[in-house]
Amino acid sequence: MSRNYKWHVVVMLWFICFFNYADRQAISAVFPVLQKEFGFDKLQLGLIGSAFMWVYAAGAPLAGFIGDRVRRKDLILGGCVFWSFVTVTTGWCGKLWHFVTVRALEGFGETFYFPASMSLVSDYHDKTTRSRAMAAHQSSVYAGTVLGSWIGAALAERFGWRSGFYLFGGLGLVLALVLYKLLREPKRGESERNPNEVAPEVALPLGETLRAIFRTPVVPLLMLAFLGANFVATxxxxxxxxxxxxxxxxxxxxxxxxxxxxxxxxSAVSVPLAGLMADRLSQKRRGGRILVQAAGLLLGAGFVWGIGHATTTPLVIGAMTAFGLCKGLYDSGIFASLYDSIEPRARGTAAGIMNTVGWGGGALGPLFIGWASKNGAGTEIENMSNAIGLGALAYVVAAVLLVIAAKKASQR
Incomplete structure (x- = not known):
């Protein structure tokens, strides 16, 4: 294996994660079309959006537990095949329960990806490059979100809303087959040990895994902050x-x-800079990565409020751009900060539990907006604007939790 292979791994996972997010985002881009064609109201559309997240969150601990015990390469590529096929079947939907079902199945397929992939990256990159590697990988989230939304909407206007799902699903299936021979499985903890050490290959029992995860209060604080950040992100x-x-x-x-x-x-612009900053700050003080994340949320809270209350197109675009820059600061350390407190054999399970907390709670965000839009005192769009602005409170609470976590980490 070449010395640069650890970065080749990041590139390969970048493309898989791109389709992971393009597939899940394409549905939101065509909500106005589905509302017109099928008569769905905003609460029903919120249910379609949340169905993915609930199953994704519910399956994450199991996905992480399995990822600590089997080849992560198989989970990553097998999951890609599964969710890509489900994406194709989204184009066959015609009723509300069809959409809810396929979105739930998509969530089940995709829930295996992040616990396995982040654990795998951590075994190629030690603490000196981990934030940068995971930040580079995180840029695929943004690319998939942008292009999934845009291409899905553009194809819907020209060829019908179903065409985007056929395109993304088909390309994901091809990608998984191509990468099967290129992606290699490292040993657990390979980046943590000296060349002459023998890495323990025996998986931890469930009880020891949970003790390894929750032996410090830093971990639950990070998970609760992830919930607050995801509530806004969703x-x-x-x-x-x-x-x-x-x-x-x-x-x-x-x-x-x-x-x-x-x-x-x-976010794609700020996240690599934040990753570099976090790697350097973590060498100077414990909890350095977490402080970078806290700064992103605290600064971003004002722009979340600004998006909801913007009255002109330039104002909303400016607020969205500034919010994205702040979001990149937080996103750069989601798993890198977590793994500073978790031993290699428990990292998949830790990421799975974190996804359960973050996405399970975060899934309430779309439903909250749908409910608030229908039940507020003003028009639907006025109610939606006010509800979006309230997301700033979730960011402030999450930032406070991260500051506490950073202080706890510095005391260890």
């Missing part, structure tokens, strides 16, 4: 295109592109 992933169409008069394709591009391209 709102924007699900509702931004609809928000731009109804409040600012965007066309569907423009809303699909703008709703993702300004936030996530800004």
């Amino acid at each position: 709102i924007f992933l699900t509702w931004t295109p609809t928000f731009l169409v109804e409040k600012f008069g965007f066309k569907l394709a423009a809303a699909g592109l703008s709703g993702a591009a300004f936030i996530h391209l800004a």
Whole structure:
């Protein structure tokens, strides 16, 4: 294996994660079309958006537990085949329960990806490059979100809403087959040990795994902060295109592109810089990565409020861009900060539990917006605007939790 192979791994996983997010985001981009064609109201659309997240969250601990015991390469590529096929079947849907079912199945397939992939990356990259590697990988989340939303909406306008699901699902199936011979499985803890050490290959029992995860209060604090950050993130992933169409008069394709591009391209710019900053700060003090994340959430809270209350297109675009820059600071350390407190043989399970907490709670975000839009005192779009602005509170609470976690980490 070449010395650069650890970065080749990041590139390969980048493309898998791209389709992971493009597949899940394509549905939100066509919400206005589904609303018109099938008569779905906002609460029903929120249910479609949340069905993915609930199953994704519920299956994550099992996915992580399995990922600590079998070849992660098989889970990553097998999951890609499964969720890509389910993406194709989304184009066959015609009723509400069809959409809810396929989104739930998509969540089940995709829940295996992050616990396995982040554990695998951590075995190629030690603490000196881990934030940068995971930040580089994180950029695929933004690319998949932007292009999944834009291409899904553009294809819906020209060829019908089903075409985007056929495209993304088909390409994902091809990618999994191509990478099967290129992606290699490292030993557990390979990046943590000296060349002459023998890594323990025996998996930890469940009890010892849980003790390894929760032996410090830093871990639950990180997980609760992830919940708060995801509550806001899922709102924007699900509702931004609809928000731009109804409040600012965007066309569907423009809303699909703008709703993702300004936030996530800004995050793509800031996340590698944040990863570099976090790697360097972590060498100087314990909890350094966490402080970078806390700064992102605290700064971002004001821009979340600004998006909800913007009255003109330039204002909302400016607020979305600034929010995206702040979001990148947080995203750079989601798993790198966690793994500073977790031994290699428990990292898959830790990531799975973190996804359960973050996405299980975060799944309430789209439903909250759908419910608030129908039940507030103003018009639907006025109610939606106010509800989006309230997301700033979740960011502030999450930032406080991270500051506490950083202090606890520095005392260890």
